[in-house]
Amino acid sequence: MKLTADPVVVPTSGGGYAISYLKSLTVKFAIPAGSTFVSASYSGGSALGSGAVTVTASGSIVTLSVPGNLAAGTTAVLPEVTINLQATGTSGTSLNAQLYGSSYSSFSIGFTARVTGVPLFGSVDAVTKCYAPTNPILGTTVIS
Structure with missing residues (x-):
């Protein structure tokens, strides 16, 4: 499966x-059940x-890592990720491509923003972790 971000x-x-x-910047993808x-x-x-x-892959997660720095005001194009899977489910089983994560401790997308001009602190690194409470299906492959 190929995954391409906007x-x-x-x-x-x-x-x-x-x-x-x-x-x-990290983006985590779930390895679908049935594969x-x-x-x-x-x-x-x-x-x-x-x-x-x-x-990289660990357990049921594939992680795209981009160390940066991604300069403010620029448009970054993330790489296309290709994940090769072996079907283990029965014929007709749908393999859904989805982001991994369902909470802030088990997040889908993470990054650190360098924030400047903060009173008393000057510049700080703001760690950000995101997830979608209703994780959308990005694509589907059906085992034949």
Whole structure:
């Protein structure tokens, strides 16, 4: 399965404070029931900073990691992630591509924003973790 994200416009401000950049961006994908993980890779991407992009798998999660820095005001294009699976379910079983995560401790998307001009602190790193309470299906493959 191939997963492609929409381009990300890196914000220049948040909560009334300036943002310099985003770093340590992670996007987690769930390995669907009815399959086992074989391999994962990425291709493409732009405006992702100087760090090495990686795709790793652990348990039932495939993680795309972009160390950054993603400069404020730029449009970052995340790499396309290809996940190769071995079907283990019966014929007719749907393998749903979805983000992983259902809580802040078990999140889907995470990043750190460098926020500047904060009274008493100056610049701070604001760690952000996101998940969708109703995790949408991004695509489906049916075992034949």
